[in-house]
Amino acid sequence: MSEILVLVDHLDGNVRKTTNELLTLARRLGEPSAVFIGPEAQAAEATEGLKKFGAEKIYVVDDAEIKGYLVAPKAEVLAQLVEKASPGSVLIPSSAEGKEIAGRLAIKTDSGVITDAVDITDGGVTTQSVFAGSFTVPAKVSKGTPIITVKPNSAAPEEVAGAGAVEQFAPSISEAAKTAQIVASQPRQSTGRPELTEAAIVVSGGRGTGGNFEPVEGLADALGAAVGASRAAVDSGWKPHTFQVGQTGKTVSPQLYVANGISGAIQHRAGMQTSKTIVAVNKDEEAPIFELVDFGVVGDLHTVLPALTEEVNKRKG
Amino acid sequence: MNIVVCVKHVPDATADRRFESDNTVDRVGVDGLLSELDEYAIEQALQIKEKQEGDDTTVTALCIGPEGAADAVRKALQMGADSGVHVSDEAIAGSDSLATSLVIAEAIKKVGQDHGQVDLVVCGMASTDGAMSVVPAMLAERLGLPQVTFASVVESQGDQVRVKRDGDSATEVIGATLPIVLSVTDQTGEARYPSFKGIMAAKKKPFETLSLSDIGVDAGTVGLDAAYSTVEETTERPPRSAGEIVTDEDGSGAKALAEFLASKKFI
Ligand SMILES: Cc1cc2nc3c(=O)[nH]c(=O)nc-3n(C[C@H](O)[C@H](O)[C@H](O)COP(=O)(O)OP(=O)(O)OC[C@H]3O[C@@H](n4cnc5c(N)ncnc54)[C@H](O)[C@@H]3O)c2cc1C
Numbered sequence: 001m002s003e004i005l006v007l008v009d010h011l012d013g014n015v016r017k018t019t020n021e022l023l024t025l026a027r028r029l030g031e032p033s034a035v036f037i038g039p040e041a042q043a044a045e046a047t048e049g050l051k052k053f054g055a056e057k058i059y060v061v062d063d064a065e066i067k068g069y070l071v072a073p074k075a076e077v078l079a080q081l082v083e084k085a086s087p088g089s090v091l092i093p094s095s096a097e098g099k100e101i102a103g104r105l106a107i108k109t110d111s112g113v114i115t116d117a118v119d120i121t122d123g124g125v126t127t128q129s130v131f132a133g134s135f136t137v138p139a140k141v142s143k144g145t146p147i148i149t150v151k152p153n154s155a156a157p158e159e160v161a162g163a164g165a166v167e168q169f170a171p172s173i174s175e176a177a178k179t180a181q182i183v184a185s186q187p188r189q190s191t192g193r194p195e196l197t198e199a200a201i202v203v204s205g206g207r208g209t210g211g212n213f214e215p216v217e218g219l220a221d222a223l224g225a226a227v228g229a230s231r232a233a234v235d236s237g238w239k240p241h242t243f244q245v246g247q248t249g250k251t252v253s254p255q256l257y258v259a260n261g262i263s264g265a266i267q268h269r270a271g272m273q274t275s276k277t278i279v280a281v282n283k284d285e286e287a288p289i290f291e292l293v294d295f296g297v298v299g300d301l302h303t304v305l306p307a308l309t310e311e312v313n314k315r316k317g
Numbered sequence: 318m319n320i321v322v323c324v325k326h327v328p329d330a331t332a333d334r335r336f337e338s339d340n341t342v343d344r345v346g347v348d349g350l351l352s353e354l355d356e357y358a359i360e361q362a363l364q365i366k367e368k369q370e371g372d373d374t375t376v377t378a379l380c381i382g383p384e385g386a387a388d389a390v391r392k393a394l395q396m397g398a399d400s401g402v403h404v405s406d407e408a409i410a411g412s413d414s415l416a417t418s419l420v421i422a423e424a425i426k427k428v429g430q431d432h433g434q435v436d437l438v439v440c441g442m443a444s445t446d447g448a449m450s451v452v453p454a455m456l457a458e459r460l461g462l463p464q465v466t467f468a469s470v471v472e473s474q475g476d477q478v479r480v481k482r483d484g485d486s487a488t489e490v491i492g493a494t495l496p497i498v499l500s501v502t503d504q505t506g507e508a509r510y511p512s513f514k515g516i517m518a519a520k521k522k523p524f525e526t527l528s529l530s531d532i533g534v535d536a537g538t539v540g541l542d543a544a545y546s547t548v549e550e551t552t553e554r555p556p557r558s559a560g561e562i563v564t565d566e567d568g569s570g571a572k573a574l575a576e577f578l579a580s581k582k583f584i
């Protein structure tokens with residue numbers, strides 16, 4: 001069986017859940033080899049978790065030469081690993097950076113690339129959801145080493161012990177890859193809530209909040225959910241852009257999406273239409289969001305949400 | 318300074334978008350327009366031009382696409398771009414991102430040969446149809462230029478460019494020296510509307526239509542048959558079955574919703 005390279009998504013050694021999902025999908029295609037780019041000490045911390053989700057091999061790539069540069073060096077690392085290991089496929093998380101790494105890697109290795117897969121079969125057929133989620137498209141890479149970026153929440157992570165043999169890999173990074181430099185970096189403030197793209201439940205607010213997100217946040221906390229926002233709410237300065245759900249924000253695919261004071265424009269739908277269950281609270285019974293919902297309440301979010309929150313807390317006991 | 322802004326012509330997102338029988342995007346039967354996200358790229362290109370001293374900076378709008386796609390270039394000219402290039406060739410139909418980026422890269426080289434070195438390539442953050450967000454990175458790879466992408470704020474001074482990029486885990490400031498490939502998000506600020514004067518002036522601006530042979534690309538390397546991946550089929554997602562909708566009267570809405578969430582085991 002061939003190796004399947006999985007680029008590990010981590011923050012200072014804390015491996016994101018998406019990586020476990022990718023390892024799970026990789027097992028359908030071959031033997032997962034995790035590629036950890038970062039300091040050795042952090043890699044050591046991550047090893048146990050990667051093994052637990054089936055990594056047979058773990059390539060550790062010390063990032064001293066990579067850190068501080070945008071995208072290009074990581075694509076070089078993967079290209080060199082493709083050369084060395086002749087993997088069956090390369091799986092990369094579908095973040096902005098992940099997709100860009102995939103694009104460059106495709107050119108370097110003369111290979112096909114598929115972005116934003118939400119599933120992969122054992123035969124390598126991917127599923128994509130396109131045109132704001134209105135079409136489902138199965139596709140397959142037909143040339144080179146399939147390079148596939150996978151969206152968060154595309155598979156339930158399964159624990160299967162892998163050998164997790166650690167192998168140091170020393171890439172050679174070209175000067176050309178170091179031309180776009182990260183001159184400053186401000187880590188995201190933790191909200192104390194789940195990560196938007198990974199959360200099982202997302203509670204969002206739009207223009208209808210009128211800038212008061214308290215009812216939205218109150219419900220989110222009662223449900224253990226992440227908080228999202230429409231572009232109208234972000235453009236109004238009520239929430240930072242990192243909260244935005246939609247075409248130019250995050251794509252979420254949680255078990256439950258609760259849209260509050262959001263009309264349901266096509267660009268918003270693009271980011272949430274594949275949620276398993278959709279619920280909306282909106283004053284206007286004609287709002288297009290109601291076309292999507294499993295359950296909708298026509299009403300004022302400022303009264304419905306606090307009452308709902310109270311009800312949720314009561315039932316939780 | 319020589320700026321090229323890459324603009325795509327896409328099916329209108331608010332229309333009923335669909336596919337052809339060969340699973341390529343229907344680009345003829347559905348109304349098309351300049352991808353809204355590329356308007357931000359045009360706006361930033363124009364702002365950078367306006368900040369340059371002297372008046373020898375030109376902005377060229379470049380589009381790869383079928384005949385009707387010339388409209389995207391025209392709109393860019395109306396907004397204020399100085400000249401337009403449209404690469405149109407039967408053989409391009411059905412191209413994937415690898416082929417598209419190849420054609421764009423070769424067209425940019427051609428602009429460079431004809432009008433002097435290209436200092437800055439500006440792209441949108443994603444096309445509103447394919448939405449892959451890979452073409453700018455691929456262009457950087459093909460042209461061997463620094464990649465400065467997903468900029469939410471752009472600052473330039475002389476040949477130095479600094480941008481803000483909202484990453485997943487951090488907000489970063491990226492710096493690079495021209496020439497570069499830049500892509501910008503819809504956070505960079507509203508794009509201008511074409512003025513009446515702009516619309517009239519656009520008619521007289523240089524507009525070149527090029528074929529693959531004009532830019533030295535072998536037709537066999539692009540198009541559906543040369544694609545690196547195959548789409549097996551395209552299926553319309555079944556409409557979500559109509560949900561239950563209640564009207565909130567005296568707090569009944571919250572109770573009913575709680576009941577629903579409990580029945581689905583969310584509480
Ligand atoms: C290129 C492009 C990209 C875009 N990307 C995105 C994106 O990523 N994400 C995104 O969200 N949008 C995006 N948009 C914008 C999108 O088109 C809509 O403008 C936006 O989603 C509207 O946000 P909204 O639903 O909060 O506001 P509105 O459309 O103004 O809707 C507000 C809703 O709140 C309801 N309401 C008002 N008061 C109350 C109340 N007290 N209680 C309950 N309901 C109330 C109203 O009935 C209304 O339905 C994009 C647009 C473009 C052109």
Ligand SMILES: Nc1ncnc2c1ncn2[C@@H]1O[C@H](COP(=O)(O)O)[C@@H](O)[C@H]1O
Nearest residue numbers: 323324381440441443444449450451452
């Ligand atoms: N056919 C095209 N013609 C011109 N520019 C394009 C084309 N396709 C993509 N681009 C540019 O690349 C960006 C990202 O596109 P994509 O990678 O398809 O999401 C767009 O916003 C455009 O600036």
